Amino acid sequence: MPGMNLTKREAAERFATISNARYAVALDLAATGRTFRSDTTIEFDATAGASTFVEAAWADIDLVELNGEPIDAALHEDGRIPLENLQEHNTLRVAGDFGYRNDGQGIHRFVDPADGEVYLYSQFAANDTRAAFACFDQPDIKGEFTFTVTVPDHWVVISNSPTPEPEALEDGRARWSFAPTVPIPSYGAAVVAGPYSFHEGTLHGQEGDIPARVYGRPSLEQHFDGDRVLEDTQAGLELYERVFQTPYPYEKYDQIYVPQYNLGAMENIGCVTISEDRLLFRGRATAAELEFRTVVVLHELAHMWFGNLVTMKWWDDLWLNESFAEFIGTWAAAEVSEWKDAWVTFAADRKSVAYVQDQLPTTHAIVTEVPDTEATVSAFDMITYAKGASALKQLAQFVGEDAFFGGVASYLRRYRHGNATLAEFLAEVEAAAGRPLGDWAEVWLETPGVTTLRPILATDDAGVVTRLAVAEDVPAEHPVNRPHGIEIAGYTLGEGTFARTWTVPTTIDGGLTEVPEAVGEARPALLLANDRDLTYAKLHLDEQSLANLEAHIAEVDDAMAQATVLDALWHMVRDGSLPAQRYIDAVLALAPRLLNSATAESHLELMVVTLRRYLAPEHVAKVTEAAAERLWHALGEAEPGSDIQLQLLKGYAQVAATTEQALRLRALVEGTAEVSGLEVDSDLTWDLLGGLAAAGGIDLDEVDHYASQDVSAAGQRRAAGVRAAVATAEAKQAAWDALVRPAEGPAINAVQFETAAGLARAIDPALLAPLVDDLLGSLRDYYDANAGFVGVRVARLVVPVNLVGRVDGLAAKLEEWLAANADAPSVLRKVVVEALDHVRRAQIAQTTSRMAAAG
Numbered sequence: 073m074p075g076m077n078l079t080k081r082e083a084a085e086r087f088a089t090i091s092n093a094r095y096a097v098a099l100d101l102a103a104t105g106r107t108f109r110s111d112t113t114i115e116f117d118a119t120a121g122a123s124t125f126v127e128a129a130w131a132d133i134d135l136v137e138l139n140g141e142p143i144d145a146a147l148h149e150d151g152r153i154p155l156e157n158l159q160e161h162n163t164l165r166v167a168g169d170f171g172y173r174n175d176g177q178g179i180h181r182f183v184d185p186a187d188g189e190v191y192l193y194s195q196f197a198a199n200d201t202r203a204a205f206a207c208f209d210q211p212d213i214k215g216e217f218t219f220t221v222t223v224p225d226h227w228v229v230i231s232n233s234p235t236p237e238p239e240a241l242e243d244g245r246a247r248w249s250f251a252p253t254v255p256i257p258s259y260g261a262a263v264v265a266g267p268y269s270f271h272e273g274t275l276h277g278q279e280g281d282i283p284a285r286v287y288g289r290p291s292l293e294q295h296f297d298g299d300r301v302l303e304d305t306q307a308g309l310e311l312y313e314r315v316f317q318t319p320y321p322y323e324k325y326d327q328i329y330v331p332q333y334n335l336g337a338m339e340n341i342g343c344v345t346i347s348e349d350r351l352l353f354r355g356r357a358t359a360a361e362l363e364f365r366t367v368v369v370l371h372e373l374a375h376m377w378f379g380n381l382v383t384m385k386w387w388d389d390l391w392l393n394e395s396f397a398e399f400i401g402t403w404a405a406a407e408v409s410e411w412k413d414a415w416v417t418f419a420a421d422r423k424s425v426a427y428v429q430d431q432l433p434t435t436h437a438i439v440t441e442v443p444d445t446e447a448t449v450s451a452f453d454m455i456t457y458a459k460g461a462s463a464l465k466q467l468a469q470f471v472g473e474d475a476f477f478g479g480v481a482s483y484l485r486r487y488r489h490g491n492a493t494l495a496e497f498l499a500e501v502e503a504a505a506g507r508p509l510g511d512w513a514e515v516w517l518e519t520p521g522v523t524t525l526r527p528i529l530a531t532d533d534a535g536v537v538t539r540l541a542v543a544e545d546v547p548a549e550h551p552v553n554r555p556h557g558i559e560i561a562g563y564t565l566g567e568g569t570f571a572r573t574w575t576v577p578t579t580i581d582g583g584l585t586e587v588p589e590a591v592g593e594a595r596p597a598l599l600l601a602n603d604r605d606l607t608y609a610k611l612h613l614d615e616q617s618l619a620n621l622e623a624h625i626a627e628v629d630d631a632m633a634q635a636t637v638l639d640a641l642w643h644m645v646r647d648g649s650l651p652a653q654r655y656i657d658a659v660l661a662l663a664p665r666l667l668n669s670a671t672a673e674s675h676l677e678l679m680v681v682t683l684r685r686y687l688a689p690e691h692v693a694k695v696t697e698a699a700a701e702r703l704w705h706a707l708g709e710a711e712p713g714s715d716i717q718l719q720l721l722k723g724y725a726q727v728a729a730t731t732e733q734a735l736r737l738r739a740l741v742e743g744t745a746e747v748s749g750l751e752v753d754s755d756l757t758w759d760l761l762g763g764l765a766a767a768g769g770i771d772l773d774e775v776d777h778y779a780s781q782d783v784s785a786a787g788q789r790r791a792a793g794v795r796a797a798v799a800t801a802e803a804k805q806a807a808w809d810a811l812v813r814p815a816e817g818p819a820i821n822a823v824q825f826e827t828a829a830g831l832a833r834a835i836d837p838a839l840l841a842p843l844v845d846d847l848l849g850s851l852r853d854y855y856d857a858n859a860g861f862v863g864v865r866v867a868r869l870v871v872p873v874n875l876v877g878r879v880d881g882l883a884a885k886l887e888e889w890l891a892a893n894a895d896a897p898s899v900l901r902k903v904v905v906e907a908l909d910h911v912r913r914a915q916i917a918q919t920t921s922r923m924a925a926a927g
């Protein structure tokens with residue numbers, strides 16, 4: 073359906089044709105059923121005599137009128153209605169019945185299993201505004217939106233403009249009439265409706281008070297944590313108004329927890345939607361989860377200026393939105409929130425993922441060509457977010473923070489309520505910095521790939537450094553050196569800790585950079601060439617540092633150094649240069665002493681990936697069992713009630729393998745045993761049940777029993793995941809059937825995500841071997857029925873990469889799939905191309921693991 077997939081060229085043509093769009097959107101959300109009535113009048117200016125089209129998708133259109141003349145509604149095809157012979161000033165009316173969605177896009181309809189109440193929210197980015205009303209759905213045709221929404225009279229409606237008083241109608245309905253917005257991009261419009269409740273709040277801005285509520289479902293009201301969310305928001309607001317030199321640009325700021333959300337959050341103008349599943353905590357949250365919520369809150373708030381007030385012209389410059397918000401959100405968290413080591417979290421979590429993605433054959437430059445809206449699905453990746461944020465961090469360091477924010481401020485002033493491109497952003501920073509940035513942008517923003525920093529160290533007989541140089545190794549496919557502002561540090565070992573004894577700030581420029589400042593220093597036990605993680609590059613450890621590190625890793629006691637060394641070891645495993653078991657050992661040794669919660673969460677997860685993918689399969693059973701024992705022992709030693717204690721238990725649930733190990737989980741779930749200081753609440757119960765299922769300690773009937781005790785949406789969703797994790801071939805087949813052969817149309821997005829993750833989960837990945845041909849053979853059918861965000865996320869989970877070494881010719885099967893599916897959607901092909909690359913890497917890593925075990 074080419075009409076459903078708007079191309080960049082079509083968008084540019086339409087931008088040249090029309091302007092000044094003003095929308096009056098009437099939505100009737102009061103009726104029950106699978107559709108809602110949408111009636112939109114758009115006034116806009118155009119080149120007289122020109123033709124264009126308006127979009128309306130997932131809709132049965134029955135009325136189209138242009139300048140008072142009816143247009144045959146049958147012309148509505150593939151999500152478009154042609155508009156011919158435009159005048160200078162036009163009035164277009166389009167009405168019809170639009171479908172509610174259950175994939176988290178358009179207008180998502182959630183029915184609470186606990187009380188039958190309906191909760192609706194919109195998710196229009198990247199281009200599903202057209203699934204709620206007729207519009208010109210592209211970021212550079214900004215519009216003024218006036219929403220009128222009719223709902224049952226016990227509901228509330230939240231949108232971009234301040235919330236009005238409802239007007240009572242007959243039949244138990246009410247109408248909410250919102251004032252017009254300022255010009256905003258169509259993807260940033262929003263409507264949230266249902267019997268939501270709220271935590272009242274006010275933000276204090278430079279130009280006065282800003283109404284700010286935190287909304288969510290009433291049954292979860294005690295968990296909104298509204299004061300803390302608003303405290304983070306207020307701190308961010310003060311910081312942003314100051315450094316952007318621009319007051320908050322809108323009239324109010326609501327944040328709404330919404331169920332079954334695809335993303336962490338979305339920056340709708342003044343109406344931010346936040347994932348209830350991920351960021352509203354029914355039970356005890358880890359510090360990593362609480363920090364993530366703070367960073368998300370600060371990230372979305374930054375978008376009100378960057379992305380909303382000034383919007384990218386086309387999705388090519390998505391990074392202008394996301395890299396910036398990611399950088400600022402992390403920076404702000406470190407500056408003004410309780411999470412002072414937010415950059416440690418960034419390094420351990422999102423940036424490490426960016427290194428992985430940046431080495432895939434599908435990698436792209438931060439500034440990338442997005443030819444059409446279909447491709448936007450995969451543009452929201454960690455290259456765009458984390459590599460882009462790292463690049464901006466380098467830019468701020470390169471030109472100085474004052475010049476950087478000075479440039480940002482003038483950019484916001486110049487393009488206020490409009491759109492801009494990379495060149496226009498850089499021009500403002502260049503002017504503020506007084507230096508050209510073209511070369512910098514070319515190597516950092518316009519060239520893909522991650523380079524590796526490799527120290528070259530020589531010492532004399534007394535152990536004094538006689539030469540230090542840093543080589544920057546570039547990948548063969550993208551041979552480009554970049555300037556890096558870094559700090560090189562030497563750590564000495566003594567009294568049970570690695571102490572940083574010297575630091576040399578330097579700028580790496582070119583393939584080999586001499587660092588004469590280090591000459592004369594004592595040879596360190598551990599040399600880190602990217603100390604404090606100031607740049608974006610993989611890190612190589614010299615042999616002596618590696619040996620010292622592995623022998624004493626538990627003695628690394630700086631949070632950033634801990635994240636840096638574990639990340640270096642993880643990437644060495646992926647590169648085939650370190651046996652998987654040595655990274656696993658390092659994680660197990662350091663985990664109990666990790667200072668940063670996200671580092672613990674990331675590396676316990678990556679350890680599980682390593683066990684199942686990079687370790688030679690013949691060693692998996694033994695190493696997994698031993699890993700579980702060490703985690704159980706560490707759990708017993710952990711301080712009662714500490715964050716690491718909770719992380720260790722969650723880690724244990726991921727690797728518990730034997731009957732005895734499973735029984736410990738069962739005892740915790742049933743309350744016949746306890747871990748001192750740790751309450752097993754409902755979410756933790758599901759975590760433990762997942763572990764029990766994967767270890768073969770629970771059957772489907774028993775999962776049903778637990779599901780009947782937690783009838784919340786979260787309970788139903790988590791139960792689907794645990795069912796799919798049950799360690800039998802039948803349960804795995806049933807999970808895949810539920811995804812690809814659903815009895816009544818595709819399942820709800822959130823249930824699909826849990827099911828796919830549970831399906832992929834196996835202590836011994838060989839459990840999935842009987843399914844491999846069905847998984848690959850019906851992948852395309854699955855995707856076609858679930859195209860877009862949900863389809864891509866599930867496909868990534870179910871393509872059975874971990875069968876590497878367990879199924880003969882897995883790589884050949886993936887190659888055959890690619891050959892047979894040359895015409896598949898580009899985003900699905902990308903998933904399989906990446907899976908093939910993961911498999912090839914894993915083959916090498918398994919060989920490294922096998923040789924080390926033999927040797």
Ligand SMILES: [Zn+2]
Pocket residue numbers: 339371372375393394397
């Ligand atoms: Zn964002």
